[in-house]
Amino acid sequence: MNAHFAERSGVRTFIHGGPSLTPRLLDLEVPGGEEIRIVLPLGSNVGASLLKVLEGRRFASAVGRIVCGNAAYLSYHRMISTNKPERPYDYGQPVILDGHVTFISGAITVGRDAQGAPLLHGHAGFLDSDGEQHGGHLVLDTLIVGNEPMTISLCLFNHVAYQVQPDAETHFNLLHPVFQEVS
Template sequence: MNPHFEQRDGVRVFVHGGPAQQPRRLDRSVAQGEELRIVLPLACNVADGVLAALRGRRYGSAVGRILCGGAAHLSYHRMVVTDKAQRPYDYGAPVVLDGYITFISGAITVGRDAQNQPLLHCHAGFLDRDGQQHGGHLVLDKLVVGSENLVIRLCLFDHVAYQSQPDAETHFSLLHPIDQEAS
């Protein structure tokens, strides 16, 4: 099938080129979890700060939000049109911003890579120093906290890990929940 857009109940929906993977919503139940409030200070590298806060804790994966704060430097990607029939959209070249950047929102997932090491993923919206809106996939190891502390709330859970796996429908690697002991 060729990837395309369809109208469904007045909503524009993208139909990927691969076979539909149903159900698209996967869930797992966990017996217990732990909530963290992480406050990262001026000039802190966000990936390093989040991983330092997680070090020594038992968890399978985590999800959370950027609650408030700012950045002095960041890099993010947006989706762009490609010339590939099976993958007509992909992440474009990084957009780099410097200066006073204010977060509007952000969603963070802490998954696991093939070696069971933490894998950070984040999509966020933010304003640059001129008030222009931006948003996309943040590169957390390039994100540096600005003059306002960056406040992140994470919910850690055990016995479930988000693991990066190829997805036949989208032709991307996606984070899938799998049953796994916390480490």
């Protein structure tokens, strides 16, 4: 099947070309967890700083928010149309913002790569120094804290890890929830 848009109950819905993975959403309550608040100082590299904070902590994965702060430099990706029927959308070239960038919202997921090392994934909305709105897939390794500290709230948990796996429906590698025993 080719990817296409369809109308469902008055809502324009994108139908991916591959077989649907169900259930797509997983709701699981896990015992315990650890909430941490991280304040990164001016000039910090957010990706490197987060990995340093997480070093030595025992957790399977984490989710969190950029609570407040701004950036002096960042890059992000937006989805673009392609002419490929099997993958009609893909990440475009990075958009680079250099200068004062104010965060409106931001979500961070800490998953695991194939070797079990933490893998950072982020999406955010922000304003550039001219007040223009931007948003998309945030490259946390290039994000540099601006002229005020950045506060990030993370909830670390066990029993479920987000692991990168190929997704037949979207033709992307996605963070899929995988049940795990705590070691």
